[in-house]
Amino acid sequence: MATISDVAKLSGQSKTTVSRVINKHPYVSEEKRELVLKAMEELGYTPNPTARRLRGQLTTTIGVIVPRIVNPFFSYLVNSIENAAYQKGYQVLIAQSNEDKEKELAFLNLLKNKQVDGIIMTSIVNDWEIIEPYTKYGTILLCNDYVNQEVAPMIRLDQTKGAYLGIKHLVEKGHKKIAYCTGGLFDAHGRGRDRNLGFQKAMQEANIKINPRWIFVDQHTIEDGKIILKQILEMDDRPTAIFTGSDEVAAGIIIEAKEHSLSIPQDLAVVGFDDQPIAEILDPKLTTICQPMDQMGEKSVKVMIELLENPKTQIKTYELPIDLIVRQST
Amino acid sequence: MATISDVAKLSGQSKTTVSRVINKHPYVSEEKRELVLKAMEELGYTPNPTARRLRGQLTTTIGVIVPRIVNPFFSYLVNSIENAAYQKGYQVLIAQSNEDKEKELAFLNLLKNKQVDGIIMTSIVNDWEIIEPYTKYGTILLCNDYVNQEVAPMIRLDQTKGAYLGIKHLVEKGHKKIAYCTGGLFDAHGRGRDRNLGFQKAMQEANIKINPRWIFVDQHTIEDGKIILKQILEMDDRPTAIFTGSDEVAAGIIIEAKEHSLSIPQDLAVVGFDDQPIAEILDPKLTTICQPMDQMGEKSVKVMIELLENPKTQIKTYELPIDLIVRQST
DNA sequence: AATATATATGGAATCGATTGCATTAGGGGC
DNA sequence: GCCCCTAATGCAATCGATTCCATATATATT
Numbered sequence: 001m002a003t004i005s006d007v008a009k010l011s012g013q014s015k016t017t018v019s020r021v022i023n024k025h026p027y028v029s030e031e032k033r034e035l036v037l038k039a040m041e042e043l044g045y046t047p048n049p050t051a052r053r054l055r056g057q058l059t060t061t062i063g064v065i066v067p068r069i070v071n072p073f074f075s076y077l078v079n080s081i082e083n084a085a086y087q088k089g090y091q092v093l094i095a096q097s098n099e100d101k102e103k104e105l106a107f108l109n110l111l112k113n114k115q116v117d118g119i120i121m122t123s124i125v126n127d128w129e130i131i132e133p134y135t136k137y138g139t140i141l142l143c144n145d146y147v148n149q150e151v152a153p154m155i156r157l158d159q160t161k162g163a164y165l166g167i168k169h170l171v172e173k174g175h176k177k178i179a180y181c182t183g184g185l186f187d188a189h190g191r192g193r194d195r196n197l198g199f200q201k202a203m204q205e206a207n208i209k210i211n212p213r214w215i216f217v218d219q220h221t222i223e224d225g226k227i228i229l230k231q232i233l234e235m236d237d238r239p240t241a242i243f244t245g246s247d248e249v250a251a252g253i254i255i256e257a258k259e260h261s262l263s264i265p266q267d268l269a270v271v272g273f274d275d276q277p278i279a280e281i282l283d284p285k286l287t288t289i290c291q292p293m294d295q296m297g298e299k300s301v302k303v304m305i306e307l308l309e310n311p312k313t314q315i316k317t318y319e320l321p322i323d324l325i326v327r328q329s330t
Numbered sequence: 331m332a333t334i335s336d337v338a339k340l341s342g343q344s345k346t347t348v349s350r351v352i353n354k355h356p357y358v359s360e361e362k363r364e365l366v367l368k369a370m371e372e373l374g375y376t377p378n379p380t381a382r383r384l385r386g387q388l389t390t391t392i393g394v395i396v397p398r399i400v401n402p403f404f405s406y407l408v409n410s411i412e413n414a415a416y417q418k419g420y421q422v423l424i425a426q427s428n429e430d431k432e433k434e435l436a437f438l439n440l441l442k443n444k445q446v447d448g449i450i451m452t453s454i455v456n457d458w459e460i461i462e463p464y465t466k467y468g469t470i471l472l473c474n475d476y477v478n479q480e481v482a483p484m485i486r487l488d489q490t491k492g493a494y495l496g497i498k499h500l501v502e503k504g505h506k507k508i509a510y511c512t513g514g515l516f517d518a519h520g521r522g523r524d525r526n527l528g529f530q531k532a533m534q535e536a537n538i539k540i541n542p543r544w545i546f547v548d549q550h551t552i553e554d555g556k557i558i559l560k561q562i563l564e565m566d567d568r569p570t571a572i573f574t575g576s577d578e579v580a581a582g583i584i585i586e587a588k589e590h591s592l593s594i595p596q597d598l599a600v601v602g603f604d605d606q607p608i609a610e611i612l613d614p615k616l617t618t619i620c621q622p623m624d625q626m627g628e629k630s631v632k633v634m635i636e637l638l639e640n641p642k643t644q645i646k647t648y649e650l651p652i653d654l655i656v657r658q659s660t
Numbered sequence: 661a662a663t664a665t666a667t668a669t670g671g672a673a674t675c676g677a678t679t680g681c682a683t684t685a686g687g688g689g690c
Numbered sequence: 691g692c693c694c695c696t697a698a699t700g701c702a703a704t705c706g707a708t709t710c711c712a713t714a715t716a717t718a719t720t
Contacts, residue, residue: 001442003706014670019708027668048443050389051706053380054675061423068409075405079398082426086433091440093391093423096412103416110421112331113378137331222607251611258613277552281581283588283613333676344700349678357698381676384705664719673710684699690692 002043011039022047053114061091062304063116065107067099067123071248072276073293077122077144080297088305101126111138117308120300121145124190139307143300144291145191146317153307154317155300159191162289163198163243165324166271169287170241171206173330175269178203179214179239181228181249195245214239225252232268233260241269241330247276247288254282254329269330284328295320332373341369352377383444391421392634393446395437397429397453401550401578402606403623407452407474410627418635431456441468447638450630451475454520469637473630474621475521476647483637484647485630489521492619493528493573495654496601499617500571501536503660505599508533509544509569511558511579525575544569555582562598563590570598571660577602577609577618584612584659599660614658622650 004022008015013032020028021036028036039045053059064081066074082092093116095107104125110116111134118139124131128147134140135152142154170178180199184192203210213235216228225248232238244250250272257264264270264284272279272288279286299318307313334352338345343366350358351366369375383389392415396404412422423446425437434455440446441464448469454461458477464470465482472484500508510529514522533540543565546558555578562568574580580602587594594600594614602609602618609616629648637643 004708005706015707016670016709017668020669023708027666029668032668046439046443048384048706049445050380050383050443051675052708054378054384054677054706055708056675057708069399069412070402070405070409072400072402072405075400075402078424079400079426082399082424083428086425086436091423091445092425093421094408094412095416095422096409098413106416109376113376113380115379115421222611255611278608278611281552281585281608281611334678335676345677346679346700347698350699353678357696359698362698378676381705382678384676384707385678386705387678662720664717666715666717668715669713671710671712674708675706678704680701680703682699682701684697686695686697688693688695690694 001048002045004045004047006043007036007039007045010043011035056114058117058308059114060089061093061116062301063093063095063107063110063119065095065097065104065119065121065123067097067125069094069096072278073246073274073291074122076276076293077297080294081120081301084298084301088301090301090305097123097125099123099125101130105130108134108140111140114138118304120304139304141300141304141307143296147190148193150315150317153303153315155296155303155320156191156317157291157296157320157322159194159322160198160201162273162291162322163195164202165198165322166243166273166289167199167202168205169324169326169330170243170269170271171202171208173241173265173269175241176206176208177211177214177237177239177241178208179216179232179242180210181216181219181242181244183220183245184217192245199243211237211239213237214242219245219249222248222252222255225249225254226256227252229253229256229260229262233262239268241265241271243271245273247272247274247279247286250286250288250329251278251282254284254286265328265330271330275325279325279327282329287327287330288325290323290325292320292322331378332375334375334377336373337366337369337375340373341365386444388447388638389444390419391423391446392631393423393425393437393440393449395425395427395434395449395451395453397427397455399424399426402608403576403604403621404452406606406623407627410624411450411631414628414631418631420631420635427453427455429453429455431460435460438464438470441470444468448634450634469634471630471634471637473626477520478523480645480647483633483645485626485633485650486521486647487621487626487650487652489524489652490528490531492603492621492652493525494532495528495652496573496603496619497529497532498535499654499656499660500573500599500601501532501538503571503595503599505571506536506538507541507544507567507569507571508538509546509562509572510540511546511549511572511574513550513575514547522575529573541567541569543567544572549575549579552578552582552585555579555584556586557582559583559586559590559592563592568598571595571600572598573601575603577604577606577616580616580618580659581608581612584614584616595658595660601660605655609655609657612659617657617660618655620653620655622652625650 097104122144275290427434452474476486605620
């Protein structure tokens with residue numbers, strides 16, 4: 001690869017002048033600029049990003065942390081992030097935390113060494129107090145997951161509303177025995193906590209007492225959903241509806257229900273969360289909460305780049321719309 | 331961040347000695363080594379990867395090109411690649427080609443500037459003649475997709491066998507009117523071509539003439555599958571079975587069949603390809619060809635790192651097993 | 661005409677590591 | 691006691707860019 005010195009030599013100018021041309025600095029005569037541009041062209045020169053990086057320039061690389069890329073919600077998010085980043089000339093480094101605190105921190109360390117300019121966290125495993133110190137090495141933007149103080153730029157959805165809409169819909173369908181299922185723990189913070197609040201609010205408004213036996217925590221996969229259905233079948237007093245924290249769990253429930261000849265929604269109404277492609281594939285099709293993944297990814301990249309290129313930009317929280325999509329499972 | 335000079339100063343040694351300790355060179359006395367290690371510990375020092383990179387060291391970053399990350403086949407592949415890379419201390423840069431030649435090349439360019447040590451291509455859009463020149467800047471490994479000469483390290487499956495198994499299975503079920511559906515074009519190369527060969531071989535062995543009206547090319551999504559079913563419905567002479575190039579297309583066919591009260595497999599038997607999670611979610615569950623994504627990703631990383639750390643390693647092709655999984659759709 | 665200001669240009673230091681070469685101190689062989 | 695070799699160490703160059711500072715010229719201001 002040609003270096004800046006090669007260009008300098010060929011064009012008969014100094015490295016300084018070449019660098020000025022590259023970076024569009026003022027005070028370069030038109031004549032020399034053209035000489036330099038011609039030499040660059042001739043050599044097929046592109047500046048070495050590593051060298052620039054060492055000088056403390058931007059790396060044009062953004063890191064993204066997801067819990068698991070195979071979860072369609074996150075692969076859709078990564079998809080929109082990558083596309084938006086590419087359009088702006090940025091690269092995307094991904095890491096899966098697998099919900100592991102140590103791995104999350106290992107990845108945040110890339111900020112320290114200027115391996116990435118900023119990191120988009122789509123999930124938070126460590127406490128914010130642990131993560132916060134890293135913000136001084138680079139921009140950390142929270143997308144999807146969030147903390148309950150305005151400490152970092154955030155792109156989020158009104159999770160409380162999401163859960164509220166789902167539960168209210170079940171109530172309106174006449175259900176009183178409603179089970180609730182969440183990915184986190186019941187006393188979680190951030191996203192999980194807000195969903196729980198929405199659940200509680202809707203139940204309270206409908207004057208229904210929450211039955212703790214119908215609360216399932218830490219549920220994520222199709223497999224988890226299948227197990228939930230089996231547990232419900234074993235209950236003397238069964239719920240007539242269930243709100244799940246994810247389409248995958250809902251899918252597991254529906255699939256297992258079929259095995260046991262339970263009719264959905266007659267015997268059990270099911271609400272998912274995410275509006276993943278499987279929601280339309282399931283039979284019956286899944287009523288679920290739609291999160292605009294594409295918008296979230298795009299907006300995250302836009303805000304991130306704005307913050308990087310203009311560090312004095314004010315830190316803000318952006319809230320995107322969240323909606324209930326009624327299909328056949330309720 | 332602490333630099334090597336800080337460590338040198340604190341330990342009272344030269345940068346050279348510190349560097350020797352970091353890189354485990356011989357000729358450092360035990361006494362000084364410990365002094366240096368203590369200083370490193372105290373300062374929380376980690377070498378700056380950017381600076382190392384500039385000196386021509388490895389970047390410990392691997393690039394991965396996928397067509398679309400939202401395709402579960404590829405997100406599973408990326409998942410296993412990322413996990414394996416993390417275990418070896420490597421980072422993963424991803425790019426989606428979206429089947430776009432220019433974007434594929436843009437990403438290959440990262441090799442030139444030593445932004446990545448090597449690239450794992452899970453799909454090939456440009457002709458190999460265009461890609462080949464990039465191999466001199468870094469390692470290019472083909473995983474999943476491949477070319478028909480042994481020009482690069484490849485991790486592949488016997489695609490011919492995959493298609494052959496699927497078609498043969500349909501033949502054994504008594505089908506004679508078999509439709510065939512592929513992601514590429516019918517005269518493709520690499521993966522697509524080999525699948526076509528398997529199809530042709532199985533048909534020939536069963537003495538069935540291929541009906542060109544039952545060949546569908548360039549099909550990828552659930553939506554495509556739905557359209558295919560509608561086209562079949564409009565035919566006077568309908569196939570009784572269809573082999574699809576992907577579970578997604580198969581899903582579209584099954585979903586749309588349900589809309590038109592067509593029974594599967596009675597009216598139309600369907601074979602997918604990939605064994606994605608939806609294969610088990612669909613009703614009826616999908617008979618499909620299982621590709622070991624996890625093994626492929628893991629093996630790719632292993633071979634890649636071997637080639638990077640030991641450049642004289644011989645270029646080889648690795649073939650992994652491919653199997654038919656019979657479920658309810660046939 | 662003298663001075664201030666804007667425009668152009670290049671030399672050399674710098675970022676944080678690695679490494680070739682030179683130097684020194686000991687140990688062994690004769 | 692002299693020579694040679696090995697082990698241990700550090701100086702300074704290097705990777706490929708950016709940027710501070712000095713300098714030179716042209717133009718504007720008094």
